[in-house]
Amino acid sequence: MxxxxxxxxxSRGVLANLQANLSRMQNTQNQMSSGHRITKMSDSxxxxxxxMRLRAQQASNDQVGRNxxxxxxxxxxxxxxxxxxxxMLTRVRQLVVSGRNETxxxxxxxxxxxxxxxLKKGLVQLANTTYLGRPIFAGTQNVxxxxxxxxxxxxxxGQAVQRSVSADGSATVGVTVTGDTAFSTLFSxxxxxxxxxxxxxxxxxxxxxxxxDTELTNLDAASQTMQEARSIVGARxxxxxxxxxxxxxxxxxxxTKLSDVQDVxxxxxxxxxQIQQTxxxxxxGASAKIIQPSLLDFLR
Amino acid sequence: MSSFSSLNIGTQALSAAxxxxxxxxxxxxxxxxxxxSRQRVTQVARGGSTVPAIWSVSDTSVGGVxxxxxxxxxxxxxxxxxxxxxxxLANLTAMSGTYGDLESTFGEPSETGLQNQLSTFWGSWHDIxxxxxxxxxxxxxxxxxxxxxxxxxxxxxxxxxQWQATRGDIxxxxxxxxxxxxxxxxxxxxxRSATLSGQSPNDLxxxxxxxxxxxxxxxxxxxxxxxxxxxxxxxxxxxxxxxxHSQQLxxxxxxxxxxxxxxxxxxxxxxxxxxxxxxxxxxxxLTAVNATIPGTMTDLDAVAAQLASTVNxxxxxxxxxxxxxxxxxxxxxxxxxxxxSLTDPxxxxxxxxxxxxxDGANAAAMAAHATDAAGPDALFQQMMxxxxxxxxxxxxxxxxxxxxxxxxxxxxxxxxxxxxxxxMTNLIAYQHAYSAAAQYISVIxxxxxxxxxxxx
Numbered sequence: 001m002x003x004x005x006x007x008x009x010x011s012r013g014v015l016a017n018l019q020a021n022l023s024r025m026q027n028t029q030n031q032m033s034s035g036h037r038i039t040k041m042s043d044s045x046x047x048x049x050x051x052m053r054l055r056a057q058q059a060s061n062d063q064v065g066r067n068x069x070x071x072x073x074x075x076x077x078x079x080x081x082x083x084x085x086x087x088m089l090t091r092v093r094q095l096v097v098s099g100r101n102e103t104x105x106x107x108x109x110x111x112x113x114x115x116x117x118x119l120k121k122g123l124v125q126l127a128n129t130t131y132l133g134r135p136i137f138a139g140t141q142n143v144x145x146x147x148x149x150x151x152x153x154x155x156x157x158g159q160a161v162q163r164s165v166s167a168d169g170s171a172t173v174g175v176t177v178t179g180d181t182a183f184s185t186l187f188s189x190x191x192x193x194x195x196x197x198x199x200x201x202x203x204x205x206x207x208x209x210x211x212x213d214t215e216l217t218n219l220d221a222a223s224q225t226m227q228e229a230r231s232i233v234g235a236r237x238x239x240x241x242x243x244x245x246x247x248x249x250x251x252x253x254x255x256t257k258l259s260d261v262q263d264v265x266x267x268x269x270x271x272x273x274q275i276q277q278t279x280x281x282x283x284x285g286a287s288a289k290i291i292q293p294s295l296l297d298f299l300r
Numbered sequence: 301m302s303s304f305s306s307l308n309i310g311t312q313a314l315s316a317a318x319x320x321x322x323x324x325x326x327x328x329x330x331x332x333x334x335x336x337s338r339q340r341v342t343q344v345a346r347g348g349s350t351v352p353a354i355w356s357v358s359d360t361s362v363g364g365v366x367x368x369x370x371x372x373x374x375x376x377x378x379x380x381x382x383x384x385x386x387x388x389l390a391n392l393t394a395m396s397g398t399y400g401d402l403e404s405t406f407g408e409p410s411e412t413g414l415q416n417q418l419s420t421f422w423g424s425w426h427d428i429x430x431x432x433x434x435x436x437x438x439x440x441x442x443x444x445x446x447x448x449x450x451x452x453x454x455x456x457x458x459x460x461x462q463w464q465a466t467r468g469d470i471x472x473x474x475x476x477x478x479x480x481x482x483x484x485x486x487x488x489x490x491x492r493s494a495t496l497s498g499q500s501p502n503d504l505x506x507x508x509x510x511x512x513x514x515x516x517x518x519x520x521x522x523x524x525x526x527x528x529x530x531x532x533x534x535x536x537x538x539x540x541x542x543x544x545h546s547q548q549l550x551x552x553x554x555x556x557x558x559x560x561x562x563x564x565x566x567x568x569x570x571x572x573x574x575x576x577x578x579x580x581x582x583x584x585x586l587t588a589v590n591a592t593i594p595g596t597m598t599d600l601d602a603v604a605a606q607l608a609s610t611v612n613x614x615x616x617x618x619x620x621x622x623x624x625x626x627x628x629x630x631x632x633x634x635x636x637x638x639x640x641s642l643t644d645p646x647x648x649x650x651x652x653x654x655x656x657x658x659d660g661a662n663a664a665a666m667a668a669h670a671t672d673a674a675g676p677d678a679l680f681q682q683m684m685x686x687x688x689x690x691x692x693x694x695x696x697x698x699x700x701x702x703x704x705x706x707x708x709x710x711x712x713x714x715x716x717x718x719x720x721x722x723x724m725t726n727l728i729a730y731q732h733a734y735s736a737a738a739q740y741i742s743v744i745x746x747x748x749x750x751x752x753x754x755x756x
Contacts, residue, residue: 041688169668
């Protein structure tokens with residue numbers, strides 16, 4: 001059957017095709033100008049859901065990064081506190097060694113005892129170092145100081161503060177060491193005086209500083225314990241640094257994935273647009289030629 | 301046969317050509333009129349009297365030309381197909397409009413949508429975990445919680461608004477349908493009278509068929525031709541327009557959302573019997589108010605309920621800043637009613653260890669719910685995924701249906717449309733016929749002259 005072609009069906013076809021061309025161009029232009037391939041769910045439901053998931057993952061990965069940064073600064077603070085404390089303990093050891101010297105007079109030893117007392121105050125103050133208002137050596141205990149400034153008693157608990165370092169919260173890293181493990185009996189021994197107090201007492205002892213021998217051993221042991229705590233802090237610092245690197249790598253991967261899913265391929269889109277423009281112009285030209293003539297043009 | 305009968309033949313030929321020229325003129329004038337069907341003059345050769353009589357005997361093969369009518373060229377099969385396809389397209393267009401609105405309501409994927417708010421909310425729990433006891437971090441969590449709650453409330457309001465608007469559309473569609481059915485019935489009456497009195501009510505028929513097509517678009521009704529040029533319209537097997545009578549429809553069911561019970565339905569106004577509307581705009585609107593919008597609302601309610609129960613359960617598992625077990629953060633279990641009940645930052649359950657310890661473990665556990673397999677995030681993503689797939693499917697169907705309708709319309713046009721070239725050709729043909737008839741009359745006239753002068 002010969003299909004009758006009428007001017008109405010011609011113009012309908014031409015209009016429909018021009019409209020289709022234009023709407024494709026509009027789509028491409030939208031993609032070019034927004035930079036996104038997906039602007040609504042129905043553009044590509046699978047990719048759009050993937051984009052939503054990736055954004056959520058990005059957010060939690062960023063948060064893990066922040067947790068790690070926070071842990072790093074806590075551990076950094078602990079480390080620098082340990083550095084100061086360890087030089088002070090060295091000074092205490094010097095005092096103990098020279099105080100053990102029988103040539104010192106009682107007055108000199110008393111002066112040394114005073115210095116030990118001052119050093120103890122300083123050490124307690126350092127052990128009470130806070131980070132954002134919370135003492136870093138008190139574990140998870142809700143207290144304002146880790147050690148009682150006067151009695152030197154430990155007020156914290158044995159639970160190290162944890163930072164979660166994975167998005168699902170399954171992996172955590174302890175970012176503090178607790179005061180009772182780091183400083184053993186330096187400041188107090190239960191309700192009894194601690195090593196530093198005993199050193200000070202021994203220096204003041206009128207019967208002579210014989211007790212200092214034992215305390216020197218104790219002090220060395222306590223210093224050793226503190227160094228161990230410090231090496232734990234260092235190890236965890238390194239662990240977090242490693243996690244930070246991998247978190248940054250994850251962030252890069254997620255950004256790339258998200259970009260793959262939702263961003264336009266600029267070169268491809270630009271070429272598509274060019275092709276569509278050419279097609280549109282061709283369609284316009286062809287339509288102008290087809291619609292124009294009729295028998296009227298040839299009738300005299 | 302008399303000499304004067306030849307003149308008569310000439311007169312008939314002139315008037316037939318004249319009429320044909322008029323029809324050409326009408327066709328050209330309406331070349332671009334929507335719904336116009338081209339017309340054609342049907343001519344038959346007139347023989348002589350075929351009834352034998354004693355004194356009057358005529359030559360049976362020569363009697364001139366007769367115009368028997370002006371025919372409207374239209375293919376009723378194509379028209380029926382067009383009604384069906386237009387109905388389907390209108391249905392899909394209505395549904396795709398609903399999905400488009402839903403998609404723009406949620407505005408995902410974006411950097412500001414609910415997904416982002418959820419991520420920010422969970423993230424802010426980490427900040428509390430990093431710094432337990434910090435009131436400002438806890439305030440941020442409460443702020444984020446109320447932002448999410450108001451987003452969910454806003455979505456619920458927008459969905460209810462969309463439902464309400466669509467319900468209004470149903471009422472106006474139904475009243476349009478009633479008006480159109482009445483118009484078709486009225487035109488049927490006029491066409492029948494005209495046909496019975498021997499006229500060609502082509503323009504009335506075009507006008508009526510355009511309304512029937514609109515009826516099909518609105519309801520998916522189908523039309524069947526009846527006697528004397530009328531068209532009967534049936535909806536779900538029952539007559540909507542029968543000859544010059546029309547039935548009225550009415551919309552039943554809830555008029556406000558969310559309603560306690562019931563779905564919106566269409567019934568015959570006279571009997572109250574349910575009317576089957578399976579296609580057309582009306583069916584699309586019914587799907588929106590009975591399935592699409594309530595379904596989306598159910599999904600959204602599930603997200604809200606899951607959010608509230610997850611957060612409240614984790615709150616209850618921990619201890620707040622005052623050392624008390626955490627109290628629920630959210631009240632309400634639907635998107636419309638969810639609200640934040642806590643106002644004091646110290647009531648955020650940060651610690652999982654009982655006092656005097658105060659750690660951030662409960663806050664960290666809360667933050668980990670962001671990745672729950674059946675958590676609010678996952679539910680929302682699934683919901684948006686479903687919505688996207690449904691919307692995409694409808695859009696693809698719509699695009700396909702548009703080209704189907706385009707083809708059907710082209711086929712209709714190819715039968716009923718006016719082709720200017722054809723009309724011009726006809727114009728020339730009838731012009732020549734007219735000239736020839738005039739020439740014939742002048743020849744007969746001169747033969748009569750010859751006869752007259754001969755007898756003088």
